[in-house]
Amino acid sequence: MNETDGLRGAQPAEPARAPEPWNWRILVVGATGVIGGAVATAVRAAGAEVAVAGRDAARLAAVSARLDACPAFAFDAYDLTGCGLLGSRAATALGGLDAVVSAFGAVAFGRAEESADALDEHLFTVNTLAPIAVLRGALGQIGPGGALAAVTGVVASRPAAGMAAYSASKAALGAWLDAVRLEQRRNRVTVLDARFPHLDTGFAERAVAGRPPRLPPGGDLEACVAALVEGLVGAAARRDRGPAIGLPRQP
């Protein structure tokens, strides 16, 4: 995967193996969704301790039950204060926090002039402000060498017609991640931006407004999730090896 359509922020020459044992404590927010659920399952299978967060209570309980009754937190993107507290709630439940993955979002389709303030506000709240609140809150819990990750999408690099506000909301989150990656260099916190292509998860059919245009065939969900998990594993392996020497000073 390249940086435009794949995983932005991953180190190129990462070791592929997690430290033994991989004892990272990871919060997956949006684990009730297809991508978030797959990420939570994959990191748990790789040996991490997991906490999950989601909006739908029944799906959240089911995900937690599937993952050895792991800690689970209900949240709504419109409660930004609650979003900001998810990291500390997970850290309390898991005895610390090494990484957080934001994998929730909403999409709407239609030409820009057909949108409305309320709809654009919804997309920027769910896709930008809430993930930022989650990740910013978790930063206070994640120590040096930990990781932040968010699923933005290829539209963050290549805005798409009929999805102007969705593209802009994801690009804004991507810009925030780029800036935080620079800020966190000396802390060695890995900041991953998963710019996945279209995936057949049913997300487009669950649009809050409009009908999806003809979309390209869905990409390989398993490979995308594996790339994200590999990015987290690489961060853990680097932290295990200790601080990098000779890191240039940031301007």
Ligand SMILES: NC(=O)c1ccc[n+]([C@@H]2O[C@H](COP(=O)([O-])OP(=O)(O)OC[C@H]3O[C@@H](n4cnc5c(N)ncnc54)[C@H](OP(=O)(O)O)[C@@H]3O)[C@@H](O)[C@H]2O)c1
């Ligand atoms: N599928 C794709 O083609 C694709 C490609 C690139 C990027 N992405 C991004 O990947 C993320 C997950 O998508 P997905 O394909 O896994 O779709 P999905 O299965 O529909 O998952 C959407 C997730 O967002 C959560 N969510 C929606 N509105 C929310 C709100 N107001 N408050 C809290 N949570 C809310 C849902 O929670 P509940 O289920 O609990 O309601 C669910 O966990 C999204 O950010 C999407 O933009 C998707």
